[in-house]
Amino acid sequence: MASELLYQIALSRIPQIGVVNARRLIAYTSSAEAIFKARSSELQKIPHIGPVLAQAVTQQHVLQEAASILDACLKANIQVLFYTDKVYPDRLKQIYDAPLVLYFSGSVDLNQERFLAVVGTRKATDYGKRTTQNLVAQSVGSQALFISGLAYGIDIEVHRTCMQYQIPNIAVLAGGFNHIYPAKHKQYLEALVAHGGIISEHPLHQKSDPRFFPLRNRIIAGMSDATVVVEAAEKGGALITADYANNYHREVFAIPGNLDKMFSAGCNRLIQKNKAVIYTDFDALCQQMNWVHEGQQLKPTKGLNWSRLTESETEIMALLVQNGEMNLDTIAWKLQKKVTDLAITLLNLEFQGLIKALPGYAYRLKN
Template structure:
């Protein structure tokens, strides 16, 4: 029996349970219908106008009671296991993933983690890390620790777990993105590390409890590591492997990518050296490369001064409202802003362009906007 049929979380989770419903069409449904609940209740004729909504998807929609019942059971189980559910376009969903076409529509997390931290660094590499790779990983985290970034990795053997452990030792938050559900720690030898991460960070997965572990899940989860990272550092990598997949994805997302150069005779440096040679990654020599590329020093200077909302008297009411939301959040993604203000993307784009022309905001890759502080 469905206890909360009007609960939007219930409908969003239920929508995500429909077979073969990819991230793109899920997000398109939410944006066009306004909510997951509206999708399940909207007249068929209106839904057919949404590109990608065909007879098969509409047939699944007719099984509304089935998917909502499964969603309710899933939510109840998550509560029992102290697991949080994060759905697309909700406040607690990672902002860094919202603009990505393949960002997971539903995520599950466990621990004391913040999914929208101010600064994030992804660190990945080979499962067969050398002493050189482990030492460099520790050095990277030690040098960046003064900026208190959240360290993102995959809890795998080698460089991944070394990054998590180095973060723990320096009391930095760290998030492990799993290729399994949150109750299945793989490899199991890393359970103790996973438990330690819960105190200042935690685990993140797109796989609901009870999902069978599949080798294909691990390359797929790499897009979350890439998307959650402001900058990704590949410490050691062979010519093929998960670390290179993550780097390629981060590059396609316009994230900053760095590779640690290595011995030309080491097979675990071939991948890093190739990334540098093909100009898909900057060469990592020390933390200054990351700090400069992400303007962290400048960011620290600006945050020490009081931020004051600029004079909005010259703006029309809608522009002023948009400006207030950007000022409040400091950085927003255009789809989130459209959903928050209930404005069509076309109308919003015109207003954002004018605000940028007037010098109130600045556009960044990933359809993100920040307000410009005027001295």
């Protein structure tokens, strides 16, 4: 396993390959190690892998770099998660540009039931801070895990309030663990690891860089069932996170604000353009997301004539019988099918009265 992990890290450090081609290489070989030990002529037979990419894999310096990264992680007790690992976030596996490798330190299950991203401007107003505090406080007992970016403003207000109420929360970094940005927020790392976690797609030694912040935002959106934008100007990182969430078919909420306030303009615009549901309170969010209390499981449809279903319909129905409720991206990932290919089948099942569409692009068996 240590040997394979070394090659997995090395694969993630080849910029010419990228995540899509890396997945393609893994699919056509048996492992990351097999990729590095294959001949260039063998790799070139894989679709879209030409001589340039095949040559990139032979670079020995990436293996040396990977060995250094792995050694640093072992000494710092940092987990290295490859995208095929069971503990790698399932929600993140569903997005097309998911990181190959994540570096994680924490105490929470990255695949637990409810993940909620809360983001906003670095220049938070008193209204934004107060609204964030109320949102987190109202979530007590909901079993929601919060995720944000450890930045100034709304982000750090999320993390601080979660710590106050002992609610698990995760911070996603825009650099390596050894280069926390802003440095002032290093003081929260111990509490984050104890009651949640910190995640980065960058090795420990990597310094934060402006180009990494949008990439960080895609992880925040990709790991979450929904994203709440508290305050945002007409441009900024919070709106980038909202765009990612919309592109990933995740629900987006926005907190409305005064029309004459600069940091309400972005939220109001999201609502105006139907890119976000208006956020009023946490209970309403739970209803929109169909987040029910523990123990309220849906019963399988009785008397269902399975022989009348098509192959695609049978696959979907079997998943819903087993899991009770699933969102569209999870169904697509489980069945290894495109969302667009599933749309017609899901619609047909709705017309037959067998399933019910729910907010947040989710589906369940109809009672």
